[in-house]
Amino acid sequence: MENRKFVAVPHKTFIALLLLTGTVCLSLTIPANLQFSQLLGINRSKIKEVNAEANNQQKFAEFQTAMEASLNEQFKRQNLLSGAPTSFNGKIIYDIKPAVNKKVIALTFDDGPWENTTTQILNILKQNNIKATFFVVGSALQNNPELGKQIVTEGHVIANHTWNHWYHFMNPQAAAFEIDQTTKLIYKLTGVKTNLFRPPGGHLSNGLVAYARSKNYATLMWSADSRDFQQPPPATMVNTVLEYARPGGIVLLHDGGGDRTKTVQALPQIITKLQQQGYSFVTIPELLEMEKMSEKSEK
């Protein structure tokens, strides 16, 4: 017991000494004109700053979520305007049966974007306030990215016509490259995720369409071939289109892949003559949407 008392005294002394040393040290480290309350004040303002920062971060996170939601909505709307309705997934389409009294037709341009002719065709379409669909070749798009962007910014639909425009048989890997690379580049340049595909030369059994269908693309053929690739006189081209034109039809023309001067020359007449027959022009997604609507109205 004695020992315990003897031990307790030095402990108290030690604690007192420790407190004293601590106070001396603190007074040395704090500038003389700085009150303890000021120290606390600094801490409080720091807490306020941290809180404000946390509020800002929360606001920023909310803003980011709102922006992402808006962008998703934008993509959804854009895709509604730029792709096929899901009921056409994996289908092969030559034309559609539009709702009664709808004399509509879709102009489509293949193998571009092409220097000069794509611009000339875009200008003619703009002058006539017509929207069309462009089936672009990936390698051509890589060479003319600005024209690809212009197609979309001017309200037209951009779609997939493979990377190399080959006709020969392709295994699934080669077909995947031809189609996937083109879709990726279209998306990278324009933000459009297309699900519209047209096989080069209209070949249906060389592996490309099989791959496209497995990936839920709608395969778009045509019902009115202008045969513009043979470069006939513009008047002949106009007559050929008129001969095959029908409501719900798809007209095949070319803005690239060769000399398309004759197509550019014939296009204003093709538009005027079709308009005189009462046709109005729609894009492929608009055309497909009309078949969907007419199916619904018939039920």
Ligand SMILES: [Zn+2]
């Ligand atoms: Zn082609």
